[in-house]
Amino acid sequence: MLEEVKKSLEASPIVKKGDYNYFVNPISDGVPTMKPSMLRELANVVKEHVDMDIDKIVAIEAMGIHLATALSLATDIPFVIIRKRQYGLEGEKEISQKTGYGSSKLYINDLKEGEKILLIDDVVSTGGTLISTLNALKELNIDIKAAVAVIEKGEGKKLVEKETGIPIFSVVKLDVIDGKVVIEKTIAD
Numbered sequence: 253m254l255e256e257v258k259k260s261l262e263a264s265p266i267v268k269k270g271d272y273n274y275f276v277n278p279i280s281d282g283v284p285t286m287k288p289s290m291l292r293e294l295a296n297v298v299k300e301h302v303d304m305d306i307d308k309i310v311a312i313e314a315m316g317i318h319l320a321t322a323l324s325l326a327t328d329i330p331f332v333i334i335r336k337r338q339y340g341l342e343g344e345k346e347i348s349q350k351t352g353y354g355s356s357k358l359y360i361n362d363l364k365e366g367e368k369i370l371l372i373d374d375v376v377s378t379g380g381t382l383i384s385t386l387n388a389l390k391e392l393n394i395d396i397k398a399a400v401a402v403i404e405k406g407e408g409k410k411l412v413e414k415e416t417g418i419p420i421f422s423v424v425k426l427d428v429i430d431g432k433v434v435i436e437k438t439i440a441d
């Protein structure tokens with residue numbers, strides 16, 4: 253199980269973004285090319301391990317979108333995207349997001365108080381993105397049933413859990429060591 257995912261991650265090229273070792277992978281970049289079998293397996297793993305008694309899947313742009321789409325097709329649950337684009341719609345909420353290599357704004361739309369959601373993104377690394385997003389969703393009184401970061405890089409997941417009180421489900425934990433992705437564990441181990 254997850255052999256294709258592990259092989260693909262271990263083969264990830266590493267590029268520097270300043271001092272930050274950024275791995276490049278189909279799950280987190282759509283580059284190199286994503287295989288449908290790998291995307292399907294990831295959606296099924298999430299579906300099997302996470303409480304799917306929810307009203308909506310919520311994706312973070314950009315690299316949560318294909319994961320949310322696959323999960324939506326596997327479960328028939330609708331999804332909405334937290335965009336990097338501002339629409340100015342009524343009720344829109346702005347979030348400031350900071351990663352290990354950049355920052356931007358995110359915009360929450362079309363989520364109602366009490367709605368049961370699963371939040372999904374590709375990677376948790378420093379935890380900056382999930383901390384600001386989960387805290388904003390809490391301020392909106394959204395019922396966060398689950399939060400998923402398919403790939404856990406480094407120690408950011410623990411920080412998110414400490415800062416938000418919300419457990420994060422991840423499929424693979426990895427780190428970049430000596431210029432290579434090293435898998436530390438997977439949900440199948």
Ligand SMILES: O=P(O)(O)OC[C@H]1O[C@H](OP(=O)(O)OP(=O)(O)O)[C@H](O)[C@@H]1O
Pocket residue numbers: 312313314315316350351352373374375376377378379380381382408
């Ligand atoms: O835990 P963190 O350090 O916050 O890193 C995780 C975030 O970094 C990436 O987003 P990025 O801003 O690069 O945008 P993208 O999804 O548009 O590539 C990734 O998709 C996560 O959202």
Ligand SMILES: Nc1nc2[nH]cnc2c(=O)[nH]1
Pocket residue numbers: 273274275276277280281351375376377405
């Ligand atoms: N693709 C990719 N996305 C990230 N998001 C946060 N860190 C990383 C990384 O190293 N690679």
